[in-house]
Amino acid sequence: xxxxxxxxxxxxxxxxxxxxxxxxxxxxxxxxxxxxxxxxxxxxxxxxxxxxxxxxxxxxxxxxxxxxxxxxxxxxxxxxxxxxxxxxxxxxxxxxxxxxxxxxxxxxxxxxxx
Amino acid sequence: xxxxxxxxxxxxxxxxxxxxxxxxxxxxxxxxxxxxxxxxxxxxxxxxxxxxxxxxxxxxxxxxxxxxxxxxxxxxxxxxxxxxxxxxxxxxxxxxxxxxxxxxxxxxx
Numbered sequence: 001x002x003x004x005x006x007x008x009x010x011x012x013x014x015x016x017x018x019x020x021x022x023x024x025x026x027x028x029x030x031x032x033x034x035x036x037x038x039x040x041x042x043x044x045x046x047x048x049x050x051x052x053x054x055x056x057x058x059x060x061x062x063x064x065x066x067x068x069x070x071x072x073x074x075x076x077x078x079x080x081x082x083x084x085x086x087x088x089x090x091x092x093x094x095x096x097x098x099x100x101x102x103x104x105x106x107x108x109x110x111x112x113x114x
Numbered sequence: 115x116x117x118x119x120x121x122x123x124x125x126x127x128x129x130x131x132x133x134x135x136x137x138x139x140x141x142x143x144x145x146x147x148x149x150x151x152x153x154x155x156x157x158x159x160x161x162x163x164x165x166x167x168x169x170x171x172x173x174x175x176x177x178x179x180x181x182x183x184x185x186x187x188x189x190x191x192x193x194x195x196x197x198x199x200x201x202x203x204x205x206x207x208x209x210x211x212x213x214x215x216x217x218x219x220x221x222x223x
Contacts, residue, residue: 031209040122042202042215043158050209058210090157094211101146103204103211105157 003027004106006091012112019078021109023091025071031094032074033058033103034066036087043090049074081113117141120203120214128222133190135217137203140184146206147179147186152216153199162188193221 003026013019023032033048035058045058047066055066063085065077078085091106119138127133139147146165150158164170164177164186176189186205190197200216 033210035213040215042120043213045210045212048210056209092211101206101209101211102148102160102163104160108157 004091004093004104006089006106006109008109009107010110012114013081015082015113016080019081019111019113021076021089021091021111023074023076023106025074025093027093028071029093029095030071031101032068033092033094034064034074034076035090035092036060036085037090037108038087046076046089078111081111083113085111086113087111117212118203118205118214120217122215123218124220125217126220126222127193129193129195131193133193133197133219133221135188135190135201135203135219137186137188137214138184139186139203139205139212141205141212142181142184144205147177148204148206148211149175149177149186149188150202150204150213151199152202158202190219193219195221195223197221 005024007022034046035043037043044060049055049068067075089109092103094101094103117140149162151161152158162177164179170177174191178187198221200218202216204211204213
C-alpha cells in the first residue's frame, strides 16, 4: 500500500468551519498529492508537493491550502468548508520507476459538509 | 477540451467476453500512460502502464497506445465478474498525473 495513511477516514463538518486532512507516508517519497473525486469529474488535482515547504496548485485549488513541514506529512486545509467541498479526498505519492512516474493512493477520506 | 476523455459508461459485457475501454488525451508531449482500476468505495490501484506505441500485454490485460491518434485503450480478455469496477486512464504530466473521469465496467455472470 506504499505506506500511505490518511486521517480521518470519515468526517462530517458544518459549513464555515475549518477542516484539516492529514496524509502520512513512511517511505520518504518526495512527491505527494491531494486529489478530490466526485461523480462525473473523476480525480482532480487540488495541490501537490515536491519537497518540504515546496508546494504548487492543481486544477481545483480554490478554497484549499496545504502545508508540508516534514517529508512524511502533507496536510490539506479547508479554511472555511462549503457544501461544494463535500467529496472523497485521496492522497497520493509518486515514485520514479524506470523513468516513469507512478502514483499510489491512500485509502481516501470521505468528507461531508452540512 | 478536457485533457483526458473517457466514456463514463456503464459498459456492460457478458462473462468471458472481451471488454474494450478507450481514452483520448490532448497533450501531445505525454510520454507515459496508465490504467487504474477502482472498486466501489476503494482507492485507485495501478494495473497497467505503457509508454511505447503498440501493445503491451500482462495476463488478461492488454494496453494499446497510438500516440499519433492520441489514443490509449485497455482490453480485458475473458472478463470476470471480479473485473467489475471503474477504470481510470491517466497520463503523466509535469510532476503529476492527469486522470480521466473513468469508465464503469459491469461484467454480467
